[in-house]
Amino acid sequence: MSLCIRNGNIIDGEGIVFHNKDILIKNNLIVDINTNLAHKADRIIDASNLWVLPGLIDAHCHLREPGFEYKEDISSGTASAAAGGFTSIACMPNTLPAIDNAAMVEYIKKKAATQGIVRVYPIGAITLGREGKTMVEMGEMKEAGAVALSDDGDPVVDPNTMRLALEYAKQFGLLLISHCEDKSLVAQGVMNEGYMSTLLGLKGISRAAEEVMVARDIILSEITACPIHIAHVSTKGAVDIIRQAKSRGVPVTCETAPHYFSATDEWVEGYDTNTKVNPPLRTEEDLVAIKEGLKDGTIDIIATDHAPHHRDEKEVEYDMAASGISGFETAFSLSYTHLVETGILSLEELVAKLSSIPAKILGIPGGVLKAGLPADITIVDINREYEVDRDHFYSKGKNTPFHGKRLKGKIAYTIVGGKIVYDEEDAK
Ligand SMILES: [Zn+2]
Structure with a gap:
């Protein structure tokens, strides 16, 4: 054929x-x-x-299998990715059980080969059970096909564990992806802390919860000379810290997700739980800074952080609702509408952030169209304009603002x- x-x-x-x-x-x-x-x-x-375009590549998504197939599975998740233009996706290990050993990495790869319609690259956990205590067998996981390591969904709380993980991961040629969130600063917060959280009477999450951890991990990356990739950057302060770090040569890369340049905490008005995401939607000032970071290269790539949930997990009070946005099927359109139509990025620059640069950061093939x-x-x-209709999503997760x-x-x-x-x- x-x-x-x-x-x-x-x-x-x-x-x-x-x-x-x-x-x-x-x-x-x-x-x-x-x-x-x-x-x-x-x-x-x-x-x-x-x-x-070269097939789009997503460095950060949640396929939910095994353990949470009622939210998404490899079949529905890869169908959703394909509908979003993604040909390769890297899935996070916060499944049940977690992807924290070679057998689990192989399981995901095998399932994806038989039931998936796009290429799936597993990201392994940094610590067993993502509990932040005992390091995984990195060498075995690399051999089994893990492309990176992350305890995403949770931070690695202990700084020394993170330091050692950076050093080991470098030896095995594995990228460490950090979910930057200081849980004690988050406390019981459910949305960005500020005017809107006060107005709505919801507990706020300080930007400091993200920025403290971004600063910590950059310092650890700098003293160990080990690469680190910061997941889902959402605040102006985090962009500033990363920009400064890059200017002095720290081997840091980072991503943001489309919702951080397409929506703000004002969207929480009305208490639509589809606006609940972690890190939370921030303010207009942060959104502008995210766009500046994308433009000047501080933010290397756009990743979806596709986080599907079941309807029942969103149809509850805001405080109780699960965090996350079903992101595959709107990622390109949001990026095109808010970044290219507005003149912040050229189409070529956008495609680089959605394809060739994520391929380089993850060390996987793709991102180039060439004979052979x-x-x-x-x-x-x-040129095509359309209205987003979650009822037509291929994803099981209809949770989108x-x-x-x-x-x-x-x-x-x-x-x-x-x-x-x-x-x-x-x-x-
Ligand atoms: Zn995360």
């Missing part, structure tokens, strides 16, 4: 943009990028007026290894 993507505008992920060219795919691989290739293919996708490489491709219609919002830029096709895994025409 051969496939030709005809007459598209192609971003190759290495700095070249081709206009009105064809991509020919055979045996799962890209074999040529040129003009007039359509006659060589069995099937043709007409990409006129569309953009053809696997055909992992995302095709988008940047963006339901009913009008966004621009829609995924048309997602192709993994030459196989069309999402076609908007057939979408539900």
Whole structure:
């Protein structure tokens, strides 16, 4: 079976943009990028007026399997990822049991190979059971296929454990991803601490809860010269700390998630529990700083932090509701609408933050369209406006504060290894 993507505008992920060219795919691989290739293919996708991108790569998501299949599983999660344009995703280990040993890493990989429709890269835990005490067997987990380590969902509370983890992880060539949250500063907080939390009578979470831990982990990264990746950056202060660290050469990288540049704590008014997320939605000032950080490169990548939950876990009082946003299926559109349409990033810069840079940070293939490489491709219609409808999500998690919002830029096709895994025409 051969496939030709005809007459598209192609971003190759290495700095070249081709206009009105064809991509020919055979045996799962890209074999040529040129003009007039359509006659060589069995099937043709007409990409006129569309953009053809290296498959999007998500460095941070939650597939919930095993243990929480009522929220999401590998089958529904990867279908959701495909609908969001993602061809490769890295899933966090806060499952039950946690992904904290080689057998669990292999289990996820095997399940993903048989039931998943996009490439799944497991992230292993840093400590057994994500309890922050005993380090995992890093070497065995690396060998089994873990691409990074994180206790995401919880911080590694003990600084010395974090320091040792950084040193061990470096020896094994594993990236450490830090969920920066000082639980004692969070206390009983459920939303950002400030004017809105006072107005709404909800307990606030100080920005300091995030920033104290970002500062700690950067200091540990600096003294050990070990790389660290900071997950879901949400505050102006955290962006400033990371910017300063990068300027003095600390090996730190970081991500933000689309909701931190698309929504603020004002959205909590009305107590919609779909606005509850950890770290919480911040203020306009933070949102502006996140956009500046994306623009000047302080924030390396955009990750979804796709965190699906069951309806029952959100249809409760705000204080009691689970934290998280079902993020795969709105990530590209939110990013395009709020970053590219507003002139903060070019489309090429956005694609780098959603594809080639996450590939580099995780050390996985992808992010480039070139003859000889696997055909992992995302095709988008940047002119298409639509209304977000969570009832059409492929994810089991319908928890999004963006339901009913009008966004621009829609995924048309997602192709993994030459196989069309999402076609908007057939979408539900
Ligand atoms: Zn986290």
